[in-house]
Amino acid sequence: MTDGQARCLIVGGDQLLREGLQRVLSGVVDVVDMFDTLIHGMNGRSEPPAVDIVLLLEWHPGDLQFLECLRRLRSGSPKRRVVILGRDLDAWSIRVALKEGVDGYLVRDFGAPALLHSLHLVLLGEGVFPRRVVQQLLQGGVENGGLSRHGEMPVLSNRQTEILERIANGQSNKEIARGLGTSEATVKVHVRSVLRKIGVENRTQAAIWAHAHGVGQGELTPRPSAAAAPV
Structure with a gap:
């Protein structure tokens, strides 16, 4: 880990995907923790993990328990960034993500350079969304x-x-x-x-x-x- 490198939490997906992303992201962030699911990872924790950015490989906008866990995760630091890396887009899911203050909504149809660039922008304070998100809205x-x-x-x-x-x-x-x-x-x-x-x-x-x-x-x-x- 280099000095000043952001600490990242990866949530969701299978273990192989999480470990693969950990390797891909090594030049931008330091992956310090991984949850198989957000609900399972947050259960029993009095405090959310100390990370700067959360990469969600799962997104359940209709699950109130999931959204409550997301709010708890974000409550630890107002500057903590959250990025969804989803499989597809729909307007309702995007609206819920924006309402919950998500900083990025990306779809898994691009390469590692685009992902690294997007996360870099998020860490600089930008919101990052595909053009299709704007079209959906x-x-x-x-x-x-x-x-x-x-x-x-x-x-x-x-x-x-x-x-x-x-x-x-x-x-x-x-x-x-x-x-x-x-x-x-x-x-x-x-x-x-x-x-x-x-x-x-x-x-x-x-x-x-x-x-x-x-x-x-x-x-x-x-x-x-x-x-x-x-x-």
């Missing part, structure tokens, strides 16, 4: 109809629109700052203003809102990791 409709909290279409400045486009195209604050030739602190101020104006709470919702309104039509994912999108 848009098919279900945008809950507020694209209006601001006051019921009116928001008016964004040229700079705010440009920043929203870059959020929708998957750029982090650091990348936006570099592209615009400004400071990351300035970008953070603009991002907060954009979120407030369009009536959303985070970058994931901002990207969905942007694509629903034709803002940022490029790929959500920065190349070469075309499978997942930071939002």
